[in-house]
Amino acid sequence: MAHQPVLLQETIDYILGDPNGLYIDCTLGGGGHLQELMVRLGEKARVIAIDKDINILRQTSQQLADDRIRFVHADFRDLKQVLNQDESGNVDGIIIDLGVSSFQLDTPERGFSFHSDADLDMRMDTSQKLKAWDIINTYSEAELANIIFKYGEERYGRKISRAIVQERDKKNIDTTLELAEIIKNAVPAKYRREKHPARKTFQAVRIAVNDELGAIERVLPQALEVLKSGGKVGIITFHSLEDRIVKRFFNEKSRNCVCPPQLPVCTCGGQRAEIKLIKRKPVMPNEDECLINRRARSAKLRIAQKI
Numbered sequence: 001m002a003h004q005p006v007l008l009q010e011t012i013d014y015i016l017g018d019p020n021g022l023y024i025d026c027t028l029g030g031g032g033h034l035q036e037l038m039v040r041l042g043e044k045a046r047v048i049a050i051d052k053d054i055n056i057l058r059q060t061s062q063q064l065a066d067d068r069i070r071f072v073h074a075d076f077r078d079l080k081q082v083l084n085q086d087e088s089g090n091v092d093g094i095i096i097d098l099g100v101s102s103f104q105l106d107t108p109e110r111g112f113s114f115h116s117d118a119d120l121d122m123r124m125d126t127s128q129k130l131k132a133w134d135i136i137n138t139y140s141e142a143e144l145a146n147i148i149f150k151y152g153e154e155r156y157g158r159k160i161s162r163a164i165v166q167e168r169d170k171k172n173i174d175t176t177l178e179l180a181e182i183i184k185n186a187v188p189a190k191y192r193r194e195k196h197p198a199r200k201t202f203q204a205v206r207i208a209v210n211d212e213l214g215a216i217e218r219v220l221p222q223a224l225e226v227l228k229s230g231g232k233v234g235i236i237t238f239h240s241l242e243d244r245i246v247k248r249f250f251n252e253k254s255r256n257c258v259c260p261p262q263l264p265v266c267t268c269g270g271q272r273a274e275i276k277l278i279k280r281k282p283v284m285p286n287e288d289e290c291l292i293n294r295r296a297r298s299a300k301l302r303i304a305q306k307i
C-alpha cells in the first residue's frame with residue numbers, strides 16, 4: 001500500500017516560508033510530504049531530499065524527478081555534512097517525519113513485518129552491519145528486556161526476553177515468523193487476543209537496530225544550526241520517547257535562561273533563546289485523518305522557528 005503522509009497540510013503550512021527558498025526533507029520515504037512541498041514552491045526553490053534507505057531513495061527519486069530537488073543517500077544524523085558551505089545557515093524549512101515508511105513495512109524481505117516470513121534484518125540502511133538478528137541472538141536477556149520495555153513500551157518485556165533466550169539456547173532465531181511465534185507463546189492468552197502480540201517488540205527492535213533515538217538527538221542541534229533566521233523545522237514523531245527528546249530540546253532552546261527555577265541568581269550565563277515555538281502544544285491529526293490512516297493516531301508535530 002502507498003505510504004500515506006501524516007499531517008501533510010499542517011506540516012507544509014507551518015514550515016513554508018520563502019517559496020523560492022532552500023528546504024530539506026530529512027525523511028524522503030515515499031515522498032508524500034515532498035510532493036506537496038514541491039507544488040507549493042516556486043521555480044527557483046531548491047530542495048535537498050534525504051533518506052538512509054537506498055532502495056526508497058532510488059524509487060522515489062525516479063517518481064519525483066525534478067531539477068529543483070537534490071536527492072541524497074545519507075543519515076540525517078549527518079545533516080551538516082550533506083549541505084554545501086553556501087547552504088548551511090540559509091535553510092528556510094526542514095521536515096523530519098520519523099519512523100518507517102509503508103514501502104519498508106510492505107517489502108517482506110526487509111524483515112520489518114511480523115506478518116511475513118523473512119530474515120531478521122530491519123535495517124533502514126542496508127550497508128549497516130547491525131541487524132535485528134544480532135540483537136535477538138547475541139544481546140543478553142537484560143539488554144533485550146530493556147530494549148523491549150523501553151522502546152516498545154511492552155509490559156511483557158521480561159517474559160518475552162526470557163522466552164527469546166530460552167529458544168536461542170536450543171537454536172538461533174533466524175526469521176521474523178520464528179520470533180513472532182516465540183513472542184506469541186510468551187505472553188498471556190488474553191493479550192494475544194488484543195493487538196498482534198509481536199507489534200511492540202518488533203517496533204522496539206527496529207528502533208534499536210537503527211538507533212532511531214540517537215539520530216534525533218544528533219540532528220536537532222544541526223537543524224538549528226543550518227536554518228536561517230526565521231527558518232522553521234517541523235518534526236513528526238510517533239513514539240513518546242521521540243517526542244520527549246524533541247520537546248525537551250525545543251523547550252531548552254526557546255528559553256532565555258536554563259537555570260533551575262529554585263536558583264536565586266542566574267548561573268548559566270544568561271543563555272539567549274535560539275528558537276521560538278510556533279505552537280506550544282504539539283499538533284495532532286484530527287479524527288478524520290486517524291480514521292483513514294491508523295499510523296496517524298500516535299503522531300505529534302512540533303514546530304519551531306529560528307530566531
Ligand SMILES: C[S@@+](CC[C@H](N)C(=O)[O-])C[C@H]1O[C@@H](n2cnc3c(N)ncnc32)[C@H](O)[C@@H]1O
Pocket residue numbers: 003004005006026027028029030031032033034050051052053056074075076077097098099100101124215
Ligand atoms: C515515515 S517515512 C517518511 C514518509 C514521507 N514523509 C512521506 O510522506 O512519504 C520515514 C523515512 O525516513 C527514513 N529515515 C528514518 N530515519 C532516518 C535517518 N536517520 N536518516 C535518513 N533517513 C531516515 C526511512 O528510511 C523512511 O524512508
